Amino acid sequence: MNNTVVELRDVSKSYTLGDARVDALKSVTLAVARGEMVAIQGPSGSGKSTLLNICGLIDTPDAGTFLLHDEVTNTLTPRQRAIYRRRTIGFIFQSFNLVPVMTVYENVEYPLILGGVDDALRTTRVTEILARVGLAKHAHHLPDQLSGGQRQRVAIARALVKKPLLVIADEPTANLDSTTASTMIEMMKSMTDVENVTFLVATHDERMARHCHRELRIIDGGLV
Amino acid sequence: MKIYLKRIKFAWKNIWRNRRRSGATMGVTAMGVTGLLFFGGFALYTYESLEEFSARQQGHVVLSHANFYAQNEEKPMQHGVEDWEKIRADLKSNTDVRQVLPRIEFTGLISNGDKSSIFVGSGVDACYEFTVTGPFLEVTQGEVLNPDSDMPTIMLGKGLAQQFGTHIGDSLTLLTTTVDGTLNGVDAKVVGIFGTGVPEMDQRKLYVSLNVAQNLIATRRVSTLSVYLKNTALTMAYVDKLKQRYPQLATRSWDELATFYHGVRNLYDRIFAVMGFVIVIVVLLSIINTIGMTVVERTREIGTLAALGALPGELLFNFVIEAAMIGVIGSAIGMLVAGGITLSLFYGNVMMPPPPGMTQGYPLRIAFSSALYAKTALAMLAITIVGAYFAARKGVRKPIVEALAHV
Numbered sequence: 001m002n003n004t005v006v007e008l009r010d011v012s013k014s015y016t017l018g019d020a021r022v023d024a025l026k027s028v029t030l031a032v033a034r035g036e037m038v039a040i041q042g043p044s045g046s047g048k049s050t051l052l053n054i055c056g057l058i059d060t061p062d063a064g065t066f067l068l069h070d071e072v073t074n075t076l077t078p079r080q081r082a083i084y085r086r087r088t089i090g091f092i093f094q095s096f097n098l099v100p101v102m103t104v105y106e107n108v109e110y111p112l113i114l115g116g117v118d119d120a121l122r123t124t125r126v127t128e129i130l131a132r133v134g135l136a137k138h139a140h141h142l143p144d145q146l147s148g149g150q151r152q153r154v155a156i157a158r159a160l161v162k163k164p165l166l167v168i169a170d171e172p173t174a175n176l177d178s179t180t181a182s183t184m185i186e187m188m189k190s191m192t193d194v195e196n197v198t199f200l201v202a203t204h205d206e207r208m209a210r211h212c213h214r215e216l217r218i219i220d221g222g223l224v
Numbered sequence: 225m226k227i228y229l230k231r232i233k234f235a236w237k238n239i240w241r242n243r244r245r246s247g248a249t250m251g252v253t254a255m256g257v258t259g260l261l262f263f264g265g266f267a268l269y270t271y272e273s274l275e276e277f278s279a280r281q282q283g284h285v286v287l288s289h290a291n292f293y294a295q296n297e298e299k300p301m302q303h304g305v306e307d308w309e310k311i312r313a314d315l316k317s318n319t320d321v322r323q324v325l326p327r328i329e330f331t332g333l334i335s336n337g338d339k340s341s342i343f344v345g346s347g348v349d350a351c352y353e354f355t356v357t358g359p360f361l362e363v364t365q366g367e368v369l370n371p372d373s374d375m376p377t378i379m380l381g382k383g384l385a386q387q388f389g390t391h392i393g394d395s396l397t398l399l400t401t402t403v404d405g406t407l408n409g410v411d412a413k414v415v416g417i418f419g420t421g422v423p424e425m426d427q428r429k430l431y432v433s434l435n436v437a438q439n440l441i442a443t444r445r446v447s448t449l450s451v452y453l454k455n456t457a458l459t460m461a462y463v464d465k466l467k468q469r470y471p472q473l474a475t476r477s478w479d480e481l482a483t484f485y486h487g488v489r490n491l492y493d494r495i496f497a498v499m500g501f502v503i504v505i506v507v508l509l510s511i512i513n514t515i516g517m518t519v520v521e522r523t524r525e526i527g528t529l530a531a532l533g534a535l536p537g538e539l540l541f542n543f544v545i546e547a548a549m550i551g552v553i554g555s556a557i558g559m560l561v562a563g564g565i566t567l568s569l570f571y572g573n574v575m576m577p578p579p580p581g582m583t584q585g586y587p588l589r590i591a592f593s594s595a596l597y598a599k600t601a602l603a604m605l606a607i608t609i610v611g612a613y614f615a616a617r618k619g620v621r622k623p624i625v626e627a628l629a630h631v
Contacts, residue, residue, distance in 0.1 A: 058531050058624040079535060086533020093628070097528040101237035106230075113227050114533045158532075 004070070005166055005198040006032040006055050011064035013050050013221075024050040026221040027064065032214075034165070037192045037199040039212035047221040048202035049170060055200055056089055056168040057081045069165060086114045090159030090197075094171035096151040098143040098158075104130065105139040108157045115162055129157045133187065149180030153187070160191055169201040173208050185211050235545035242521075245514055250554040252510040253604055256503040257558025258565070260600045263499055265566060265590035267492040271485075272591060275456065278482035280357055283325065283450025284459045285466060286481060287311065288474045292448070300330060301403050304445025305473065315451055320462065322454045323356055325349050326446040328437040332400030334430065336388045343384065344428045345398070347437020347446075356452055362584075366392040366416035369433055376436045378412035383427035385417045392417070398432070402442035410440050421584040504607055511611030515547055519619035526620055527627025536620045543616035544609050551608030555601040562597075566590040 013025040024047045032038050040048050053059035054066055057073060058081075066073050068084070076084065090111070091097075098107050105126055112122045130136045133153040143151055152172060159167050169188070173181035189211050192199050201208060209215045217224050239246045289303035297303050305311070305326075312324045328347035333340045350369035354361065365385075369377055378398070380390060390396065392414055399409045412432060419426055438444060453462060459477050466475045479485075519526070526539055574588040 053625050056531065058628075082530070082533050082535050084533075085531065089533075091528075091531050093528070097524065097628075099525055099528070101241060102234065106234075109230075110529070111532050113230060114538075116227075119226070 003034050004031050005034045005036075005068070006030065006200065007067040007070075008051075008054070008061075009065040009067070011054060011061040011066055013047075013054065013059070013062050023221050025054070025061070028218075028221070028223055030216070030223060032198055032200065034198055035192060035196040036214065037189065037201065037212045039209035039215045040200065040202045040218055041204065041209055041215060042218040046218045048218055050221075051218065052168050052170055052200055052202050055166070056091060057085050086111065087162070088165045090162065090164040090167040092152070092155050092159045092167060092169040092172045094174045096143070096148075096155045096175075098151055098154055100143055103140050103142055104135055104146070104154050107143065107154055108161050111158060111162045117162075125161050126157075129161045133157045147180075148176050149183065152176060152180070152184055156184070156187060156191070160195065160197065163195065164197060166198045166200065169199060169203075171203055171205075172201065173203065173205045178207075181205065182207065231542065231545060235542060235549055238518075238542070239546050239549055242518070245517065246550055249510050249514040249550050250557060253507050253551055253554025253608070254557035254561065256507045257555045257600055257604055258561045259503055260500060260603075261559065261562035261596060262565060262590060263496060264596045264600070265562070265592065266588070267496055268591035268593055268596065269589045270492060271489055273586075274482070274485040274488055275478075278485050279452075279456055279478045282478050282481050284453040284456060284478050285451040285463055286476045286478075287315075287449040287451065287466065287470060288447065288476070290472060290474050292474055293476070294474075299403055299405060300401055300441050301328070301443045301445045301447070304328075304443060304447055305449060306445055308446045308449055311470070311473075312449060315449070320453055320455070320458050321451055323352050323452040325353055325356060325450045325452070326434055327448050327450060328434060328441065328443075328445075329447045330400055330437060330441055332398055332440075334384070334388075335397045335399065336390070336394070337397070339388060340399075341384065341387055342428060343398070343430050345400075345430050345432060345437065347432055347434045347440075350433045353431075362419045362421070363416050364419050366414070368416055369431060370415065371433065373415075373433075376410050376412040376432065377415045378436075379416040379418055379431040380414055381426035381429035382417050382419045383423060384430060385414070387427070390414050390417075398430075398440060400440055402440075404442065408440055408442065410436060412436065419583065421578075421582050423583055426583075504603070507604065507607050508611045511547055511550065511608045512615040514550070515543055515612045515615035516619075518546070519543065519616050523619065523622065523627050523630035526622065527624050527630065530620075530624045530627065539620040540613065540616050543620070544612045547608040547612030547615075548605055551605045552601075554608075555604045558604075559597055559601065562590070563592070566592055 008028050008030045010027045010029055011025055012027055014021055014023045028051065040051060042048050050059065054061050057068070061074065102110065108129060109122055109126045112125060130139055133156055135150060135153055135157065138146060138150060143154065146154065173184055176184060185208050188199060191197055201212060203209055287305065289305055292303045295303065308326055312326060315321055315324045326349055330345050330347065332343060332345065334343045350371040354368040364382055369379055378396060388396065394414045395411050396414060397409050397411050399407060402408045420429065453459060459479070463475055463477045529539060569588055569590055575585045576588045578585045
């Protein structure tokens with residue numbers, strides 16, 4: 001087994017919008033190593049999100065091969081993909097996507113519940129990660145009682161609590177002010193370094209991109 | 225906290241996200257449950273009353289000559305029971321038996337000298353007949369037959385008494401045919417006037433003591449022996465026992481003889497089935513609407529949880545728990561309301577108008593049946609679960625990318 005976590009070989013994906021066919025990805029080949037933080041930049045509609053969706057196993061390529069930690073994922077059933085996601089992949093969304101009726105603690109704990117982690121270990125992991133993102137005192141708050149930055153920290157904690165191999169972050173700083181965005185970027189960077197987690201970040205934010213190990217540009221579905 | 229408790233807590237929080245909608249669905253469920261329990265309880269009360277009426281009128285088990293029900297008699301008491309005293313003593317020795325009543329059914333003419341009319345008479349054991357028959361025979365004037373009376377006495381249906389303008393203490397003549405086919409008569413003093421609640425019966429019915437009827441017909445036989453048990457539930461077992469013990473006699477349970485009871489029961493069962501079906505559909509549509517709206521509103525959340533690794537079955541299960549909670553709360557409210565109505569009717573003494581063909585109304589009562597409550601609650605739970613399943617099954621399988629893009 002080599003050190004590559006994400007590997008795309010000639011991956012293509014297209015959509016049909018009305019009568020028009022849109023090529024979202026065109027023969028994309030890419031490899032991302034463990035612990036690497038890669039920024040994917042490009043204009044709206046360039047294929048960033050499609051690339052992330054395929055890497056996050058929430059979408060499938062039409063052609064080409066996608067390997068996650070050396071395993072070919074094209075042939076996985078929907079159930080296998082879900083199991084893979086709950087164990088290996090964390091997600092950070094642009095709009096945070098926290099569950100409004102769950103407290104901060106419960107939102108962060110949810111991936112561990114899905115993973116069947118026992119009570120004691122869940123408590124330890126959640127407490128630990130909330131302390132690391134500076135939200136220990138807000139554990140029993142609901143998301144709508146938090147600021148945007150705090151919500152995104154909850155989302156980061158939720159993505160990292162299960163110690164994933166890969167984190168997919170789609171515009172994680174887009175809804176944050178510049179100071180909060182900088183804090184988030186620092187936090188993700190430090191997680192990458194400490195936990196050796198691979199980050200794939202779609203972003204328009206130049207500061208975010210500069211903090212990444214590598215910057216990739218995608219235009220009209222192709223990496224340039 | 226255990227994972228299943230967390231799921232329940234999550235579902236509990238979710239049902240209060242849209243209080244008005246969840247509340248409305250609980251209200252519909254509660255109304256459905258109340259309706260089912262109200263009508264079901266009313267039907268049960270009617271069944272129990274008719275059951276008691278039938279059992280008290282005829283006895284739990286009726287013994288008769290083998291041809292009593294099968295063939296018409298060519299002569300009076302041709303199909304009567306011989307040696308009935310011996311059989312009665314034998315039956316009464318059983319500890320499950322409360323009483324055994326001999327009866328003679330006969331017809332004839334009743335006259336006051338000026339006017340005559342047809343009667344349908346019963347010769348009964350005056351000692352016990354009226355204590356066993358209980359509240360289903362209303363004595364409106366006078367008293368019941370006295371077993372120690374020196375002279376023949378008679379109780380008349382109030383319609384029959386009205387025809388003759390008879391009062392207590394008047395004397396009337398009963399005429400009938402003996403077992404030999406000759407005409408016989410007896411003068412009897414009126415001691416009581418009664419109402420059965422059925423005008424046609426009151427126009428023709430009369431009671432005399434068993435010995436008066438036997439002397440009039442010139443027989444020692446009786447038409448039937450009615451066995452009254454201490455517990456109605458023992459009836460079928462006792463029928464089987466009697467069939468073996470007296471194979472030469474016809475043995476019928478009250479259930480076989482109660483045609484009116486079965487008629488009412490069939491009618492009410494059908495009404496209840498139609499009503500239940502309508503309520504089930506209303507609750508089902510309500511829960512489908514609620515969960516369907518919820519699923520649409522939470523499409524993005526469904527996408528998020530699915531992206532985190534939740535399986536469609538797990539997401540579906542969450543919605544099913546929510547629906548089940550709505551069903552349980554609605555059912556509990558419905559049961560409380562139905563219980564309250566049952567109690568208030570019990571103490572309120574609300575009277576229903578007389579049914580067709582009857583002269584007396586009856587109290588509106590709702591029977592309390594824990595089995596009915598449990599079955600109704602389980603049915604509601606099942607309906608909400610089925611409704612939630614059909615409402616949510618598509619939504620939880622929506623492609624994650626589409627669900628996340630939902631606005």
